[in-house]
Amino acid sequence: MAGNGGRRVRLDDVAAEVGVSPASVSLVLRGAPGPSAETRARVLDAAQRLGYRPDRAASLLARRRSRLIGLLIDVRSPFHADVAEHLQDAAEARGYDLVLSTITRSRGEDRAVETLLDSRCEALVLIGPDAPVARLSELAATVPLVLLCRRLDPPPGANRARPDVVRTADEAGTALAVDHLHGLGHTAIAYVDGGPGTVARDRRDGYLRAMATRGLKPRVLPGHGTPSGTEIIGIRAAEALLAEGHLPTAVVAFNDRTAVGLLDALARNGVDVPGRVSVVGYDDDPLARMAHVGLTTVGQDTVGLAGRAVEAVVARLDGGRADAGPEQVLEPYLTVRRTTAPPRPG
Amino acid sequence: MAGNGGRRVRLDDVAAEVGVSPASVSLVLRGAPGPSAETRARVLDAAQRLGYRPDRAASLLARRRSRLIGLLIDVRSPFHADVAEHLQDAAEARGYDLVLSTITRSRGEDRAVETLLDSRCEALVLIGPDAPVARLSELAATVPLVLLCRRLDPPPGANRARPDVVRTADEAGTALAVDHLHGLGHTAIAYVDGGPGTVARDRRDGYLRAMATRGLKPRVLPGHGTPSGTEIIGIRAAEALLAEGHLPTAVVAFNDRTAVGLLDALARNGVDVPGRVSVVGYDDDPLARMAHVGLTTVGQDTVGLAGRAVEAVVARLDGGRADAGPEQVLEPYLTVRRTTAPPRPG
DNA sequence: CAGAGGGTTTAAAGCGCTTCAAACCCGAGT
DNA sequence: ACTCGGGTTTGAAGCGCTTTAAACCCTCTG
Numbered sequence: 001m002a003g004n005g006g007r008r009v010r011l012d013d014v015a016a017e018v019g020v021s022p023a024s025v026s027l028v029l030r031g032a033p034g035p036s037a038e039t040r041a042r043v044l045d046a047a048q049r050l051g052y053r054p055d056r057a058a059s060l061l062a063r064r065r066s067r068l069i070g071l072l073i074d075v076r077s078p079f080h081a082d083v084a085e086h087l088q089d090a091a092e093a094r095g096y097d098l099v100l101s102t103i104t105r106s107r108g109e110d111r112a113v114e115t116l117l118d119s120r121c122e123a124l125v126l127i128g129p130d131a132p133v134a135r136l137s138e139l140a141a142t143v144p145l146v147l148l149c150r151r152l153d154p155p156p157g158a159n160r161a162r163p164d165v166v167r168t169a170d171e172a173g174t175a176l177a178v179d180h181l182h183g184l185g186h187t188a189i190a191y192v193d194g195g196p197g198t199v200a201r202d203r204r205d206g207y208l209r210a211m212a213t214r215g216l217k218p219r220v221l222p223g224h225g226t227p228s229g230t231e232i233i234g235i236r237a238a239e240a241l242l243a244e245g246h247l248p249t250a251v252v253a254f255n256d257r258t259a260v261g262l263l264d265a266l267a268r269n270g271v272d273v274p275g276r277v278s279v280v281g282y283d284d285d286p287l288a289r290m291a292h293v294g295l296t297t298v299g300q301d302t303v304g305l306a307g308r309a310v311e312a313v314v315a316r317l318d319g320g321r322a323d324a325g326p327e328q329v330l331e332p333y334l335t336v337r338r339t340t341a342p343p344r345p346g
Numbered sequence: 347m348a349g350n351g352g353r354r355v356r357l358d359d360v361a362a363e364v365g366v367s368p369a370s371v372s373l374v375l376r377g378a379p380g381p382s383a384e385t386r387a388r389v390l391d392a393a394q395r396l397g398y399r400p401d402r403a404a405s406l407l408a409r410r411r412s413r414l415i416g417l418l419i420d421v422r423s424p425f426h427a428d429v430a431e432h433l434q435d436a437a438e439a440r441g442y443d444l445v446l447s448t449i450t451r452s453r454g455e456d457r458a459v460e461t462l463l464d465s466r467c468e469a470l471v472l473i474g475p476d477a478p479v480a481r482l483s484e485l486a487a488t489v490p491l492v493l494l495c496r497r498l499d500p501p502p503g504a505n506r507a508r509p510d511v512v513r514t515a516d517e518a519g520t521a522l523a524v525d526h527l528h529g530l531g532h533t534a535i536a537y538v539d540g541g542p543g544t545v546a547r548d549r550r551d552g553y554l555r556a557m558a559t560r561g562l563k564p565r566v567l568p569g570h571g572t573p574s575g576t577e578i579i580g581i582r583a584a585e586a587l588l589a590e591g592h593l594p595t596a597v598v599a600f601n602d603r604t605a606v607g608l609l610d611a612l613a614r615n616g617v618d619v620p621g622r623v624s625v626v627g628y629d630d631d632p633l634a635r636m637a638h639v640g641l642t643t644v645g646q647d648t649v650g651l652a653g654r655a656v657e658a659v660v661a662r663l664d665g666g667r668a669d670a671g672p673e674q675v676l677e678p679y680l681t682v683r684r685t686t687a688p689p690r691p692g
Numbered sequence: 693c694a695g696a697g698g699g700t701t702t703a704a705a706g707c708g709c710t711t712c713a714a715a716c717c718c719g720a721g722t
Numbered sequence: 723a724c725t726c727g728g729g730t731t732t733g734a735a736g737c738g739c740t741t742t743a744a745a746c747c748c749t750c751t752g
Contacts, residue, residue: 008739021702026740036700057406058738060646061707066403075427084421085450102446104431118402122476264639267613286422293610356708367732372710382730404708407737 007307009052015045060120067096070116070124071315075102075274077098078286086306094314123313128199133267137161144316146309157214163311165327166305170199171206173298177252177280180334183209184342186250188279192237192262194254195228203254203282234261241270248279249343256281257296258290274341284335294338302331354390355398363392406466413442415659416462416470421448424632427471432652440660469659475544483507490662491653497544511657511673512651516545517552519644519678522628523598525557526680530688532596532624536565538583541598542573548602580607588615593623593688602627602634605641620687630681640684650676
């Protein structure tokens with residue numbers, strides 16, 4: 001409110017206004033026990049009147065603990081944004097705050113993590129980081145670390161530090177997709193791969209195993225090539241399939257973006273989905289949920305993931321647990337929308 | 347590196363290690379003039395060896411000026427992410443740092459701005475904020491403010507504080523689209539609106555004016571309804587058009603997301619684009635650039651916008667300019683891709 | 693009426709870094 | 723021998739808040 005050109009209002013100013021010590025004001029403002037109801041009221045009123053805003057830097061510096069959790073995300077990913085939101089809530093509920101650092105073109109994972117470290121974070125949560133196991137282990141030696149949606153494989157040596165891991169059972173996810181399709185009557189089910197990375201591997205393995213279990217012949221379309229997991233990959237896969245002349249009756253894609261690329265290329269070539277080909281994605285992206293896409297997809301429990309991640313952090317920070325807890329693996333779920341149907345008879 | 351369980355390494359530790367005063371270390375680490383080459387080398391070496399990381403909170407608190415620019419964005423928007431990246435670069439070049447605060451479901455514009463204010467930001471940049479003019483003016487009275495991609499209309503009273511404004515000439519943008527289509531031979535050009543908001547108004551006005559100038563009959567499809575500017579709006583518009591039985595030969599959409607919805611609904615209904623209908627979007631979203639979309643669209647000069655925004659901030663902060671400079675309006679550009687073509691003869 | 697005990701308030705010591713005036717050192721100039 | 727000036731280094735005072743032990747002030751016992 002106060003548009004006075006003067007200096008920013010400090011805690012002392014409020015104290016002076018009310019006629020109490022800065023200590024009291026600090027206590028009141030943080031809702032700490034001590035001050036009487038009357039003092040509280042007067043301080044709150046004055047703070048409001050003067051338009052006082054606490055200085056985060058100062059408060060952070062003075063506080064014993066920062067109660068800050070650093071989060072690394074990729075701004076571009078809606079999935080990350082989603083998880084971040086739930087993390088925010090979960091952290092808040094436990095009395096923690098989130099500092100987020102995004103990775104961009106000009107700012108790699110390492111730099112983003114450094115920013116976090118410089119910001120007094122007591123723990124770090126990394127969503128599906130690309131860093132090699134050795135680097136992660138090294139980081140984990142410095143600060144409590146939670147890996148979200150990424151397994152640590154191969155596990156670091158026995159005496160190396162080990163981060164907590166919270167992830168979705170991705171093998172089960174693609175198996176779910178195969179189940180669903182097989183249940184509808186499909187037998188020719190192809191898979192579009194997601195390139196390198198542990199996540200892609202898990203999903204592929206899940207598909208392969210599920211196919212093997214049912215005695216079906218797997219068919220994996222390569223997912224590498226620059227930006228893996230993008231629409232382009234899906235388009236290429238569709239083109240490859242079309243070029244062969246005979247399409248499978250169903251395709252499972254590494255993720256929704258790939259699935260959307262697939263969908264689009266199929267539509268452009270006059271292939272009816274789900275009439276001629278069924279498609280299943282992975283992530284339950286907002287993209288997939290959009291009415292006009294209506295993609296059947298495997299979803300991750302973002303609320304659960306966020307919750308577990310925060311629990312892991314709290315267990316280390318407040319619970320005094322020194323080393324990583326057991327890996328937490330959440331089950332994925334399948335959301336059936338409009339891109340899957342029984343195969344066309346004949 | 348140092349995985350020692352001990353306390354975090356402080357500036358004093360480095361100073362002690364080298365045998366100089368903390369003051370010298372501080373100077374060296376910030377590249378400030380003073381210390382001799384030899385001192386520099388020794389300090390840098392020790393800092394490296396001890397794995398020293400400066401504490402941002404402490405540094406921020408001690409510094410006279412924070413050189414921090416607060417940026418408000420919506421994580422979900424790729425356009426915002428894009429601008430943010432360029433802002434980051436531009437700010438860095440001028441010796442400023444960015445603090446970003448994102449608006450989410452559970453965290454409105456106001457709260458996000460408060461976080462920024464609490465973080466010692468010397469100036470704020472808001473990308474297309476929804477807040478009413480009065481609120482923005484009030485904010486501008488507190489802190490140097492730059493409005494990006496949003497005009498201030500109606501202008502606040504004469505004695506009210508006024509933010510700097512950097513935006514794209516949106517009227518010109520849609521006019522560009524109409525130009526292009528008319529140039530191809532189209533005369534039945536419809537427009538899908540973007541709901542309330544100054545941006546939507548400008549774009550619509552540009553369309554209407556351009557149509558009037560050419561003596562063409564405008565046709566605006568409503569863009570309101572929850573989340574305006576989304577794919578849904580495009581789908582509804584396409585359905586409305588299809589229901590009428592006769593399609594225009596070209597459609598200009600408020601933004602790319604709307605255009606994509608439009609595209610999708612048309613494809614589903616067997617309408618060839620650009621054979622039967624041409625479509626133009628707005629924003630030059632990564633979405634539009636994607637190979638399989640190939641949307642002809644109007645783009646904004648994000649680098650220019652970011653640069654001007656930072657210039658405006660610097661002019662106020664370092665240049666001593668007290669009040670807002672002139673509104674900066676950048677010209678949009680048209681990127682022709684594969685969704686526009688001459689109308690089908692006959 | 694002295695002393696105990698509980699609820700409030702506060703003085704003072706930081707948190708880890710920056711800043712800047714003052715001190716220092718040394719060879720050059722007088 | 724002595725001052726001068728420039729390049730280096732540093733002591734010390736904060737930045738605005740938190741925290742803790744100690745001081746205070748009552749009212750309540752014994």
